[in-house]
Amino acid sequence: MKHPLVRRWVRASLAFLLVMTVWAAAPAAQAYNNPQLLPDSPTPVVDLANTLTSLQRETLIQELDTFEAETGWKLRVLTQFEQTPGRAVIDFWKLDGKSVVLVADAKGGNILSFAVGDDLYPLLPRTFWIELQTRFGNQFFVRDNGDDQSILQSLASVEGCLRKGGCSVVPGLPQEQWILTLATSIIGGIICGFAGRPRKPGQFFAWKWALVFSPLWGMLFFSFGMGPVLVRTSEWLPIVRNIAGFSIGLLGTFLSSFIHPTSTPEAES
Numbered sequence: 001m002k003h004p005l006v007r008r009w010v011r012a013s014l015a016f017l018l019v020m021t022v023w024a025a026a027p028a029a030q031a032y033n034n035p036q037l038l039p040d041s042p043t044p045v046v047d048l049a050n051t052l053t054s055l056q057r058e059t060l061i062q063e064l065d066t067f068e069a070e071t072g073w074k075l076r077v078l079t080q081f082e083q084t085p086g087r088a089v090i091d092f093w094k095l096d097g098k099s100v101v102l103v104a105d106a107k108g109g110n111i112l113s114f115a116v117g118d119d120l121y122p123l124l125p126r127t128f129w130i131e132l133q134t135r136f137g138n139q140f141f142v143r144d145n146g147d148d149q150s151i152l153q154s155l156a157s158v159e160g161c162l163r164k165g166g167c168s169v170v171p172g173l174p175q176e177q178w179i180l181t182l183a184t185s186i187i188g189g190i191i192c193g194f195a196g197r198p199r200k201p202g203q204f205f206a207w208k209w210a211l212v213f214s215p216l217w218g219m220l221f222f223s224f225g226m227g228p229v230l231v232r233t234s235e236w237l238p239i240v241r242n243i244a245g246f247s248i249g250l251l252g253t254f255l256s257s258f259i260h261p262t263s264t265p266e267a268e269s
Contacts, residue, residue, distance in 0.1 A: 035088035044068070046089070049079040051104055051147045060152070063159075073120075073162050074099040075155060079147075081106055100158060104137075104151050111150060112137030123166030124158070131170045132157060173233045181225050185242040188220030189249025196250075197257040205254070221246050 037048060044064040047057055064075050076093050078085070078101060085092070089101065097119035104111050112133045116124075135141065136154040145153075161167035195213035196205045225246065229238050 033086045033088050034083065035085060035092065037083055037085040038088060038092050042092075044075065044093075045077045046085070047077070047079045048083065048085075049081040049104070049106065049147075051079040051106075051151065053148070056148055056152070060155075064155075067159055071162060072098060075158065076101045077104070077151060077155070078102070079104040079151070102151060102155060104147060106147060109139060110134070110137040111142055111147060112154060120162075124161055125168065128161075128167060128170060135170055135174060169228075169231050171232055173229060173235075173238060177228065177232075178238050181228050181238070182242055182245050184220045185225030186245040186249040188217040188225060189246035189251075190253045191217040191220065192246075193250035193253030196254055 038046060043061060045052070045057055045061050052060065060077065064077075068074050074093070074095070076089070076095075076099065078089060080103065084105075089095070093099065093101070095101065095115075095117070097117040099115075099117045100120060101115040103113045103115070105113070110133060114129050114133065116129060132154055136150045136157075142150050157167075157170050157172070160171060191213055192210055195217070196207065196210040198204060199206050199209070221242075225242050226239070229242060
């Protein structure tokens with residue numbers, strides 16, 4: 001009866017020793033605080049993954065130094081792939097509440113992450129940083145534009161928002177987001193047109209029913225259709241297109257009632 005217990009204890013002991021040996025020998029443990037990867041001279045850009053060209057790197061360094069001198073906000077960039085200096089950048093850059101560190105790491109699905117100082121959240125809320133990461137760091141943007149543009153365009157958004165005193169959302173309206181707002185505008189118009197179809201003889205538009213359904217079509221058109229456009233861009237073209245989409249959806253559904261009138265119209269109270 002003792003032999004199975006002894007064999008089980010021996011296997012467990014060997015497994016534990018193997019894990020401890022691998023853990024002790026792993027060189028990656030030093031990667032979480034490895035100042036040897038950092039340059040000797042101060043610089044706001046540490047491009048360990050060589051994501052930027054030499055010209056892009058020099059231009060970005062000058063831009064970030066000038067931005068810090070003019071505004072006091074410290075924007076820093078770290079690109080990495082196999083190794084990372086980890087927490088060593090805190091002392092290297094003397095990070096504080098007015099600092100932002102953009103970390104670009106191509107190993108993940110989204111290459112961008114941000115370490116944000118507490119002083120920035122009143123101007124750029126957490127939802128801003130989440131949207132910034134998902135817009136410029138996703139694999140589709142990186143595939144179409146490159147890792148370098150992911151870094152440069154996200155930094156440009158941060159700089160522009162800080163210069164004007166803050167943003168609640170990331171400026172700019174990507175095409176896929178505009179298509180979504182157009183779709184919700186059209187659906188809102190369809191619901192409004194359906195609600196306003198005449199329900200008794202001699203009636204042209206059922207305003208009462210349109211008002212009853214106004215929370216639904218109003219949310220689709222104003223909140224999800226026009227709202228994201230108005231807060232992200234001042235261009236008039238997407239605004240006109242969304243209004244036209246709502247109008248087409250409304251008129252198309254409303255006019256269909258004259259082509260195929262209901263057989264038993266309701267009487268409005």
